[in-house]
Amino acid sequence: MKGVSLVSGPEPVMGERAELLQSLARQRHFLRHTTRDLTDEQAAQRTTASELSLGGLIKHVALVEQQWMRFIVEGPAAMSWDEASAGDWTAGFRMLAGETLAGLLEDYAQVARQTEELVARLPDLDAAHPLPPAPWFEPGARWSARRVLLHMIAETAQHAGHADIIRESLDGAKSMG
């Protein structure tokens, strides 16, 4: 079996909450790692058929994590969607004039700190809120904090996968294996 070098860490049993946070932290690290040694110009560059750039991905994932964490506390008002904000959504995937990779990484680190504080204080991972009305959400659905965290881990990991490919297309640098 290969890949066991990934396997290191202090305690085998940390409990659900600590292990969810550790899992999310691991994936944030992988995503951040794809931007190592890049200039702002490289971070804003498209390198594949996809519209995505590395800086844009960092910005998007930070925003999404922040929104979902607010949802855990405040419910649907944290993520209200309307036609007017649809333009913001697209801009959330792109580095805009004046934005730097260092600044986006710092914002992302700040979001991560807030998430860890928030999850540590949560009374119950089963607590659920209704989702806001949006074209991509099933009407009437409620999500628990546990579901939000599992979603966020997978969302971050999937974008880290996009970032692996975008980085390798940019300058040949490999992030895995």
Added chain:
Amino acid sequence: VASVTAEWTAPAVERADPDHVAAERRALEQWLDYHRDTLLAKCAGLTAGQLKRRAVPPSNLSLLGLVRHMADVERGWFRQCAAGEDVPDLYWTDADHDADFNEIEAADAAADLDTYRREIVAAREAVAGKGLDDVVSHPQARADRDIRWIYLHMIEEYARHNGHADLIRECIDGVTGD
């Protein structure tokens, strides 16, 4: 009547949305299944030749390579590690630790997809009787792990590789989607 033999393509998959509110074990099982099915959905409708394409150079990754890789990852964590079964690796060899990705030209795509599906069934059985706090160790691992960690690690592993699959599929035929 002329008969035309249609070329084999990877079958469609029914992917279930995980419950919105579920207890921990059920949530982990459902999310893992969701990401397993996402990988199959990324393959659905493609020919063997398309599945073998290294579509985003210089990356060595192909959709079939990802399926083969995940079959061995499933086996490694669930059967070899969690259940302690003495079963060999499927594709990895001592000579080539990346044979899952490297040896695809001569591979039988349909057979590899069947192997992958069977491995998932075996993986579920391997941990069916274990609790999330049960601790297991792997001979090569540097630390013991609980079953919860294995589930989370597998969800992470799938989601990241499905990110690779997203961009590979987009390059093959323009299809995108979660």
